[in-house]
Amino acid sequence: MELKQQTIETEPNLPLKVENKKSKTPGQIALGRFLKNKLAVLGVIVLTIIILAVIFAPLITDQSPTKSNLLLVERGPSADHPLGNDGSGRDNLARLLYGGRISLIVGFSAMVCTLVIGVLLGSIAGYYGGIVDAIIMRIADIIMMLPFIVIALTVVSIMPKVSIGSFVAIIAITSWPNLTRIIRGTYLSLREQEFVQGAKAIGASDFRIIFKHFIPNAIGPIVVNATLMMATYIIIESAMSFIGFGIPQPTPTWGNMISEAQSIRILRNSPEAWIPPGLCIFVTVLCINFIGDGLRDALDPKSNKR
Amino acid sequence: MYKYIIRRVLVFIPMLFALTVIVFGLMQAAPGDPFTGKLDPNVDPEVYEQQKEALGLNDPIYVQYFRWLGNMLQGDFGESIVYKGREVTDLLESRVSNTLTLGTFSLFITILFSIPIGIYSARKPYSILDYTVTTFSFFGLAIPSFFFGLVAIYFFAIQLGWFPSQGTVSSPNLQGAELFWDKIHHLILPGLTLGLGGMATYTRYMRSEVLDVLSGDYIRTARAKGMTENTVLYKHTLRNALIPIVTLLGFEIGAILGGAIITEGVYQYPGLGTLFINSISSKDYPVIMVIALMIGFFTLLGNLLADIGYSLVDPRIRYE
Numbered sequence: 001m002e003l004k005q006q007t008i009e010t011e012p013n014l015p016l017k018v019e020n021k022k023s024k025t026p027g028q029i030a031l032g033r034f035l036k037n038k039l040a041v042l043g044v045i046v047l048t049i050i051i052l053a054v055i056f057a058p059l060i061t062d063q064s065p066t067k068s069n070l071l072l073v074e075r076g077p078s079a080d081h082p083l084g085n086d087g088s089g090r091d092n093l094a095r096l097l098y099g100g101r102i103s104l105i106v107g108f109s110a111m112v113c114t115l116v117i118g119v120l121l122g123s124i125a126g127y128y129g130g131i132v133d134a135i136i137m138r139i140a141d142i143i144m145m146l147p148f149i150v151i152a153l154t155v156v157s158i159m160p161k162v163s164i165g166s167f168v169a170i171i172a173i174t175s176w177p178n179l180t181r182i183i184r185g186t187y188l189s190l191r192e193q194e195f196v197q198g199a200k201a202i203g204a205s206d207f208r209i210i211f212k213h214f215i216p217n218a219i220g221p222i223v224v225n226a227t228l229m230m231a232t233y234i235i236i237e238s239a240m241s242f243i244g245f246g247i248p249q250p251t252p253t254w255g256n257m258i259s260e261a262q263s264i265r266i267l268r269n270s271p272e273a274w275i276p277p278g279l280c281i282f283v284t285v286l287c288i289n290f291i292g293d294g295l296r297d298a299l300d301p302k303s304n305k306r
Numbered sequence: 307m308y309k310y311i312i313r314r315v316l317v318f319i320p321m322l323f324a325l326t327v328i329v330f331g332l333m334q335a336a337p338g339d340p341f342t343g344k345l346d347p348n349v350d351p352e353v354y355e356q357q358k359e360a361l362g363l364n365d366p367i368y369v370q371y372f373r374w375l376g377n378m379l380q381g382d383f384g385e386s387i388v389y390k391g392r393e394v395t396d397l398l399e400s401r402v403s404n405t406l407t408l409g410t411f412s413l414f415i416t417i418l419f420s421i422p423i424g425i426y427s428a429r430k431p432y433s434i435l436d437y438t439v440t441t442f443s444f445f446g447l448a449i450p451s452f453f454f455g456l457v458a459i460y461f462f463a464i465q466l467g468w469f470p471s472q473g474t475v476s477s478p479n480l481q482g483a484e485l486f487w488d489k490i491h492h493l494i495l496p497g498l499t500l501g502l503g504g505m506a507t508y509t510r511y512m513r514s515e516v517l518d519v520l521s522g523d524y525i526r527t528a529r530a531k532g533m534t535e536n537t538v539l540y541k542h543t544l545r546n547a548l549i550p551i552v553t554l555l556g557f558e559i560g561a562i563l564g565g566a567i568i569t570e571g572v573y574q575y576p577g578l579g580t581l582f583i584n585s586i587s588s589k590d591y592p593v594i595m596v597i598a599l600m601i602g603f604f605t606l607l608g609n610l611l612a613d614i615g616y617s618l619v620d621p622r623i624r625y626e
Contacts, residue, residue, distance in 0.1 A: 142324045146602045147564030150582075154329070154598050157586040158336035235450045242452050243571045243583055261456050262572075264471070268464050278453035286448040 033298040040294020043287035050284055054100035063091035065098035066250045083272050086260055090250070092273050099252035100280060106168060106247065107234035113172035115226050118179030123210045125180065126187025137184070140177035148175060148236070156245045164247055167240075171233055179225055186218040220299035227292035231285045238281050254281050310617050318610050325602045326378070330371050333591050378599070384592040394596050397581065402600070404474060405570070405577035409562045411493045412501035413555065420505050421551070424512025429539070431517060439509060446506030451565060455499040455572035462495060469495050472574040500569040504558055508551065515547040522546075549619045556612025560605030 024032070034040055053060065068088045075085045083092035125136040143151065151174050156162060159170075190196060190213070199209050215222070240246035241255030242262075249256060254277040261267040261274035365373075377384065383394035427436040463471035470476060474492050475485065519525065520543055528538045563578075570579030578597055585593040 141321070142328060145321060145325055145328075145606055146598065147560045147605060149564045149567055150598055150601050153567070153582065153586055154332055154594060157589060157591075157594055158332060160337065231448070238450055239452055239568050242450075243568060245583075245586060258453060258456065267456060267460060271460060274456065278450070278456070281453065282445075282449045285450075286444065289444065289448055 030298040034294050037294040037297060039290040040298075043290030043294070046283060047287040047291070050100065050280070050287075051104065054097055054104060057094070057097035057101065060097060061091070061094045063094040065090060065094040065252045067091075077272055083276060084270060086257070086273055088250070090252075092257070092276070095252035095257055096254075096276055096280065099254050099257055099277065102164065102247060102251060102253045103234055103237055103255065103281070104284070106164060106171075106237045106253070107230045110168045110171040110175075110233040110237075111226055111230040113168055114176050114179060114229060115222070117172055117176040119183060119215070119222065121176065122180040122183030123187065123214060126184035127191065127206065127210055127214065129188075129191075133184070136180065140180055143174060144177045149239070152236070152240065153245060156240075162245065162248060164251070167237070167247060171236065175229075179222075179229070182221050182225060183218055186221055187214055190214055190217055220296075223299060224292055224296045227288060227295055231288035231292070234281060234285055234288075238277075254278075311614050314610060314613055314617075318606060321606055322603065325606070326375055326599065327371070329595050329598050329602070330374060333595050334367065336589070336591055383596045386590055386593050394592055397593065398578070398596065398600075401576065401578045401581050404575065405563070405566055405579065407489070408493060408496055408500065408570070408575065408577060409559075409566060411490075411497040412504070412562060413558065415497050416501040416504040416508055416558075417555075419501075420508035421512055421548070424509045425516050425539075425544070425547075427509070427513045428516035428520065431513075436513075439513070443506035443510050446502050449502070451499050451502055452568050452572045454502055455495070455569060458495050458499060459572070471495075474576060496569050496573045496575055499572065500562065500565050503565065504561065511554070512547065512551055515551060516543060519543045519547045550616070553612050553615035553619060556608045556610075556615060559608030560601075563601045563604055 068090055069085065077084045083096065086092055086095065121136050121140075125133040146154075152170055155170050155174065159166060162170075196209060196213055199213055204212075237246055237253060238255030238258065241253050242259045244259060246255055247253045257277040258274050266273060381395065383398075386394055386397055423439055427433075427439045430436055459471045462468050470492050475488050476492070525538060525542055528542050529535075533542075566577060567579035567582055569575070570577045571583055574580065578600070581593065582597045584590075585597070
């Protein structure tokens with residue numbers, strides 16, 4: 001695919017190419033394929049609506065997500081508070097919207113951090129090989145020995161206090177190995193190809209080879225995994241907040257809104273308090289997974305779905 | 307092949323060693339020492355120092371590590387900080403068996419559902435049932451297990467009253483068959499919650515595996531010989547499709563033990579998971595260490611079994 005692309009760019013006047021006027025760039029082909037996937041497009045639309053709703057939260061409700069009103073503790077829905085109030089008398093609708101901001105931001109920034117660590121270490125391991133590769137991959141093996149939630153909870157147990165920043169850091173530090181392995185695997189096969197040898201022969205720096213030749217060629221798996229990772233992180237954040245070791249109260253997140261339902265009274269009497277955040281997580285994760293699957297088909301040059 | 311297995315087992319040992327180093331290292335990074343919070347402020351600092359010396363807390367860190375490792379190997383897991391003076395072994399006993407029961411039960415449900423449904427979807431691909439199954443497996447992967455658990459408690463335990471919402475038995479006086487069915491009754495909701503993700507994954511896996519096998523030349527030959535569709539399916543296809551699935555279940559052990567932490571939290575099920583959560587809130591480090599080690603050990607063991615199983619059934623796999 002790479003070779004074809006270069007021919008088009010450098011020699012556009014070859015008769016063979018003139019015939020084929022409609023030839024598209026790989027990006028356009030991928031976009032076309034993506035737009036044909038109905039579920040993926042639906043995912044983009046619904047996710048956009050959710051993102052807009054949490055960004056413009058102040059326009060939707062004028063309640064504060066953190067202000068307690070002790071007169072309204074566990075009160076049911078009313079005109080002012082459509083989803084009722086939580087155990088500390090805070091407005092549930094406002095918490096749902098502002099909590100969505102935190103949940104999405106945590107998921108997104110954890111994804112970006114993991115991506116940076118994973119791509120960096122994967123590039124180093126896959127490009128240089130040898131002892132550096134061995135060290136990085138052994139560390140990855142060791143971190144992957146424990147199920148993610150166990151190692152994350154163990155790290156939380158030795159932290160004096162968890163904040164949004166440190167929570168994102170914990171996720172990134174304990175979950176980069178997966179991505180690193182995938183990227184390293186892709187690089188190992190790229191390393192031996194002629195265009196890389198060529199780039200080396202004309203004296204391109206390691207940095208240039210990694211960023212100009214390796215990453216663009218591995219972009220498919222990177223993008224797909226990053227998307228699916230964000231969905232996983234949103235679930236992880238909510239699960240850890242649910243059992244009380246995620247983002248601490250009073251900061252709202254979808255997970256710690258649901259954690260109120262650990263009290264059997266709230267679980268039974270106020271489904272309007274804990275079902276909406278659960279559905280929000282569910283729908284968001286579903287949309288992101290649809291988008292991820294759509295991207296996988298769209299970015300795979302071997303895919304024959306056109 | 308035996309060479310492969312031996313080498314794979316030999317890799318297992320340094321991994322276990324690394325696991326103990328990691329867990330010990332993490333706990334050393336924790337603030338405080340075993341006296342934190344227990345100390346009477348009037349205690350003479352010299353007595354305090356003597357006590358620390360007596361417990362070996364002033365020794366170099368590697369000495370402490372090997373002493374701890376030696377104790378662990380002899381089955382001495384130390385004392386819980388929170389449950390004063392109780393041996394960790396004591397605390398763990400009933401918890402471990404509860405978690406193993408829950409895990410086994412959920413694995414059983416996973417297999418029971420995903421294999422037949424996967425086969426059926428693969429036999430009639432792109433039928434209505436196949437699409438329904440695919441949709442449900444998408445849902446199963448997107449719904450957080452704890453939320454599914456709460457919804458299940460809300461509908462099946464509170465509204466309909468079909469199942470209990472927590473615990474392992476309804477009365478300590480039950481015996482024999484009655485006790486057995488009562489336990490199963492308590493396991494159904496948590497087992498389903500824990501198995502949900504696995505069910506979704508394995509149904510999809512089974513479907514693609516059967517589809518793959520069905521397109522093989524030997525299946526065409528079997529059909530050409532005039533064998534009935536059932537013989538083709540159960541004798542030729544299933545054997546080949548099941549092999550990778552069953553060995554993959556080894557990798558599932560880690561996922562189940564990790565998932566059990568959350569599921570047990572939802573159902574207040576008295577297993578390792580709830581003990582782990584409680585120990586983390588109370589910073590009971592000896593207990594946290596042992597549970598992390600146990601889960602790590604079982605995960606590694608599961609991976610080892612899966613690798614060995616895979617190499618036994620597929621001779622193409624070799625250790626490089």
